[in-house]
Amino acid sequence: MILSFCVFVTGGLFPRGADQEYSAFRVGMVQFGMADFRLTPHIDNLEVANSFAVTNCFCSQFSRGVYAIFGFYDKKSVNTITSFCETLHVSFITPSFPAEGMNQFVLQMRPDIKGPLVSLVEYYKWEKFAYLYDSDRGLSTLQVILDTAAEKKWVVTAINVGNLKDERKDEAYRSLFQDLEIRKERRIILDCEQDKVKDIMEQVITIGRHVKGYHYIIANLGFVDGDLSKIQYGGANVSGFQIVDFDDPVVAKFDQRWEALEEKEYPGADTRIRYTSALTYDAVHVMTEAFRFLYKQRIDMSRRGNNGDCLANPAVPWAQGVEIERALKQ
Structure with missing residues (x-):
């Protein structure tokens, strides 16, 4: 009997100090992983206001062959990230403030207020x-x-x-x-x-x-x-405004698990989960469901013809980038 196990490599760009958000990300990775399927993240911690650092980390993630990137941005780095996503067809899932204008490959977890x-x-x-x-x-x-x-x-x-x-x-x-x-x-x-x-x-x-x-x-x-x-x-x-309804039974159940976590292993778990951390957890769920769907559809996710150079001229977008973007938005 041959057991099939599938791993999808994803990226993570976390600002320094976002300990609780990173803990929520890790909890989601563990909870939503399956016996035959899981996401494996490459994580970078950086100063998101530094566009040079953002460029380096994004290109590093892209060269590692990530299928999508979860992360944060601010006003100084949002244009850098959206430009790379549009050019390379890499989906970026974020709980940061909604970016101005429309970008096909940036998926906002945070509703517009x-x-x-x-x-x-x-x-x-x-x-x-x-x-x-x-x-x-x-x-x-x-x-x-x-x-x-x-x-x-x-x-x-x-x-x-x-x-x-x-x-x-x-x-x-x-x-x-x-x-x-x-x-x-x-x-x-x-x-x-x-x-x-x-x-x-x-x-x-x-x-x-x-x-x-x-x-x-x-x-x-x-x-x-x-x-x-x-x-x-x-x-x-x-x-x-409050996006997390702690009276909801599903949220209450998660909250109980969150409170039971060891703070030394999951920094920030000693306080109630913030909305940005909750959106981070939800983002892992969205990514997991999207890649599980693609896995079941047996879509070829290889990056043939793309050597992972995000600064190549001319740019070489990922052929499966649109498929991934559509799956994430389902």
Whole structure:
């Protein structure tokens, strides 16, 4: 009797510090692997804001013959990644903020928040508010807010909080909110990832801007990822969006397994899973199902005629890249 075992090689590009996301990735790899089928990852940890480092890692992954790449990007590296994906027909699966424009080979795990955010502002009938955004996440959501403001005659004070130096950020946040108070700006949208929201809210509490009369909208998908109890205890209203439903039985079962993990082996497992980590876990499931489908269809996945040089001129796209992209989107 001959036993058949299939391995698909995938890539992983993780930012330094994304320990919990990487742990969720590894958990998914173990859970979704089968007796006759599994994904084997090549992992690189890098500074995603460094386009040179991103280029090196992407090309290294491509030369190893990966079938698809999971990873993260920011504003400085998104164009590099999308360009390589389009040229080489390599699918990139990501929980990062949705990239501007359409790219056939970039698969967004994160739903776009623009429409729901505008709807929430309209629901609360805000006509004057401050919009604090992190430019490292891109500017597309800000642009939609400003376009809508022009149409509906909203008065929006837009402030970039993505370029503050770490050693001065606490002082800068306090100064910013003191200035907003002078302008009577008590309705505030925070278009930032949860770590920056946490830093901002700590300073909001320090200077007493968490009391009745203030209303904050957190414009990411991890509303319960941070501890908002002090803000709410102070009397301020806080609204937001939550993609992970911890009341769902399937999620609750996963949450139990997550809590049982050893933190030494799976860094970040000592805290509740963040939405970016949950999307990472889901991405592994998506990749596994796609490659299992291709395996069952007996599609030839070899890279004949492609030596893995991502900088070749002319570029040599992977012949099976479109098949993989379609399977991932099913």
